[in-house]
Amino acid sequence: MTASVLHVGADVATETGPGTGATATTRRSLRAVLLGWTGSVRGGPLFWLSTVVLLLTVVVAVLAPLLAPQDPDALDLGAALAGPSRAHLLGADQSGRDLLSRLIFGTRTSLIGPLGVVVLSTVGGVVIGLVAAWCGGWVDACLSRVVELIFAFPGLLLAIIVVAVVGPGVWAPMLAMAVAYTPYVSRLVRSVVLQEMSRPYVDAYRVQGFSGVLIATRHVLPNALPVVLAQSTVNFGYALMDLAALSYLGLGVQPPMADWGAMISSGQTAILQESYLPSLVPGVAIVVVVVAFNIVGEGLSARIVRRSP
Amino acid sequence: MAASGPALGTRAAVLFVGRRLASLVLTLLATSFLVFGAVHLTPGDPARAMLGPHATPAAIAAIHAQYHLDDPFLVQYAHWLGGLSRGDFGRSIQFRQDVTSVLAPRIAVTGELVAYAAALTMLGVLLGVAAAVRPGVVDTGIVVSTTVATAMPSFVVAILLVAIFGVKLGWLPVVGVGDGPVSRLAHLTMPAVALAVSLVGLLARVTRAGVLDQLGREHVEVARARGVPWLRVVRRHALRNALGPILTVGGTLVAGILVTTSIVETAFGIHGLGELLVKSVAQKDLPVVQALALLTVVVFVVMNLVIDVVAALVDPRVALGVRVA
Numbered sequence: 001m002t003a004s005v006l007h008v009g010a011d012v013a014t015e016t017g018p019g020t021g022a023t024a025t026t027r028r029s030l031r032a033v034l035l036g037w038t039g040s041v042r043g044g045p046l047f048w049l050s051t052v053v054l055l056l057t058v059v060v061a062v063l064a065p066l067l068a069p070q071d072p073d074a075l076d077l078g079a080a081l082a083g084p085s086r087a088h089l090l091g092a093d094q095s096g097r098d099l100l101s102r103l104i105f106g107t108r109t110s111l112i113g114p115l116g117v118v119v120l121s122t123v124g125g126v127v128i129g130l131v132a133a134w135c136g137g138w139v140d141a142c143l144s145r146v147v148e149l150i151f152a153f154p155g156l157l158l159a160i161i162v163v164a165v166v167g168p169g170v171w172a173p174m175l176a177m178a179v180a181y182t183p184y185v186s187r188l189v190r191s192v193v194l195q196e197m198s199r200p201y202v203d204a205y206r207v208q209g210f211s212g213v214l215i216a217t218r219h220v221l222p223n224a225l226p227v228v229l230a231q232s233t234v235n236f237g238y239a240l241m242d243l244a245a246l247s248y249l250g251l252g253v254q255p256p257m258a259d260w261g262a263m264i265s266s267g268q269t270a271i272l273q274e275s276y277l278p279s280l281v282p283g284v285a286i287v288v289v290v291v292a293f294n295i296v297g298e299g300l301s302a303r304i305v306r307r308s309p
Numbered sequence: 310m311a312a313s314g315p316a317l318g319t320r321a322a323v324l325f326v327g328r329r330l331a332s333l334v335l336t337l338l339a340t341s342f343l344v345f346g347a348v349h350l351t352p353g354d355p356a357r358a359m360l361g362p363h364a365t366p367a368a369i370a371a372i373h374a375q376y377h378l379d380d381p382f383l384v385q386y387a388h389w390l391g392g393l394s395r396g397d398f399g400r401s402i403q404f405r406q407d408v409t410s411v412l413a414p415r416i417a418v419t420g421e422l423v424a425y426a427a428a429l430t431m432l433g434v435l436l437g438v439a440a441a442v443r444p445g446v447v448d449t450g451i452v453v454s455t456t457v458a459t460a461m462p463s464f465v466v467a468i469l470l471v472a473i474f475g476v477k478l479g480w481l482p483v484v485g486v487g488d489g490p491v492s493r494l495a496h497l498t499m500p501a502v503a504l505a506v507s508l509v510g511l512l513a514r515v516t517r518a519g520v521l522d523q524l525g526r527e528h529v530e531v532a533r534a535r536g537v538p539w540l541r542v543v544r545r546h547a548l549r550n551a552l553g554p555i556l557t558v559g560g561t562l563v564a565g566i567l568v569t570t571s572i573v574e575t576a577f578g579i580h581g582l583g584e585l586l587v588k589s590v591a592q593k594d595l596p597v598v599q600a601l602a603l604l605t606v607v608v609f610v611v612m613n614l615v616i617d618v619v620a621a622l623v624d625p626r627v628a629l630g631v632r633v634a
Contacts, residue, residue, distance in 0.1 A: 241460070290460035
């Protein structure tokens with residue numbers, strides 16, 4: 001559930017949706033957080049370093065079969081919990097599988113899940129937010145109520161319920177998380193579109209007789225998109241954390257498939273035998289990638305805010 | 310934002326709380342309908358799940374009659390709601406007990422864990438203020454460490470703590486909850502820290518930004534020019550004014566801890582509500598899942614209501630229930 005509050009970035013734009021007085025103040029300050037925080041970061045070495053980390057992660061995921069020194073699923077009980085050696089650069093897990101190879105292959109499952117979440121929630125959020133802002137009236141009111149309802153539901157809880165009904169796997173948690181993340185995107189899109197609609201160019205197109213759909217999709221949407229993409233980048237990191245948590249609980253990606261969350265879970269018992277690497281290595285991988293996503297996402301939105309008048 | 314009249318007029322406050330309670334009831338109805346509907350869609354006969362594979366047709370028919378399983382969906386839903394209003398959440402499949410008596414003994418430990426973690430989360434306010442008033446090394450250090458802390462999932466913190474303090478140093482117990490207050494505190498320390506780390510990071514960020522924003526304002530300058538001691542300026546003028554958003558974000562974070570406990574309780578083998586949720590999902594014990602889901606949403610929504618009221622009490626500029634147009 002942490003997800004629902006982790007989205008500090010969701011409030012880049014002055015939100016104009018329903019809310020209480022208290023949230024109005026929050027919004028302003030969250031915006032300040034974003035600006036203050038990234039002021040030291042944007043365009044700096046940290047931003048570029050994070051970008052490189054993310055690009056490398058993607059390359060590793062794509063080239064996993066070429067990069068992995070061994071078969072990630074090959075069992076070798078003789079090497080169980082072996083420390084780092086020439087044969088196993090990071091050592092082996094409790095079943096003697098090569099840790100480095102599992103880490104490399106785990107990059108795939110750990111990125112594909114959040115990618116699905118981010119793509120689905122971005123598309124869904126853009127459609128809902130655009131329709132709500134553009135149509136206004138009862139359409140907006142109905143959509144806003146639905147969005148509020150989803151907000152009342154912590155994302156992790158939603159995913160757990162869906163898994164309880166459908167069973168564990170890659171798809172159920174991913175779809176549930178996509179639903180849980182959609183409100184953050186739709187709220188952002190709605191507020192940005194409302195801002196855009198008050199600009200003169202929209203009226204200018206209207207006067208010239210362009211249809212509403214055309215103006216909304218061809219002119220308003222492209223202007224709103226950069227902010228949305230910055231938010232989606234931050235969401236990617238949080239989705240990665242949430243999905244890793246689910247597979248850590250045994251509700252997501254199922255063994256023997258290599259996944260960072262599942263690796264931490266299975267390596268946990270080894271800690272008690274003072275063998276730290278099997279769970280520490282994937283843990284560090286998660287933290288590094290999530291930090292990189294946060295820095296890049298917030299750096300991007302800082303650039304956008306700076307650029308716009 | 311059009312705030313008219315005194316922010317905390319009794320009438321406005323009553324109206325606000327009334328409207329929020331009404332929306333709470335609606336949210337709960339919608340949630341219960343969704344939860345019940347989702348479980349209803351699950352393939353398989355609940356009676357068979359309850360009685361096991363060797364049940365006689367007569368026994369299955371009896372369960373069907375007892376739980377109205379042959380009635381139309383909406384009638385079943387109405388029966389279930391009626392049961393809820395009497396505190397009857399149905400029977401747990403894995404424990405063969407009433408759900409209420411399965412939940413009851415686990416509430417205390419989860420409550421203690423959440424309270425402990427919430428108390429630790431408040432450290433974020435201190436860190437945020439420290440970062441805001443001490444630019445330079447202190448600020449940079451806090452900024453960097455909270456950026457990393459924010460990205461640390463509770464289960465990663467959990468394994469780090471277990472590795473360092475549980476195994477390497479042997480300072481703290483790794484599993485269970487212990488007997489007696491001192492042992493209980495020792496057992497819950499690592500789980501609470503695991504829950505709190507990322508929240509401390511977030512709260513520190515919000516606090517730092519809010520206090521920095523206030524420190525740059527005229528009223529702070531005036532207070533300093535008049536010779537008000539620096540600490541007092543920070544506490545009474547900057548932090549006090551920045552408290553609204555800190556409370557809102559802090560409260561939402563604390564409300565969220567309830568779900569994260571499922572991860573941490575599993576990691577540390579604590580038999581609380583969160584661990585029960587995970588176990589029940591794995592066992593397909595849907596009545597327990599239903600009850601826990603509803604309970605969590607209630608706490609979550611009520612907590613948000615409380616935060617809004619407290620934020621309005623602390624900061625008179627925030628009018629209750631004013632909608633932003």
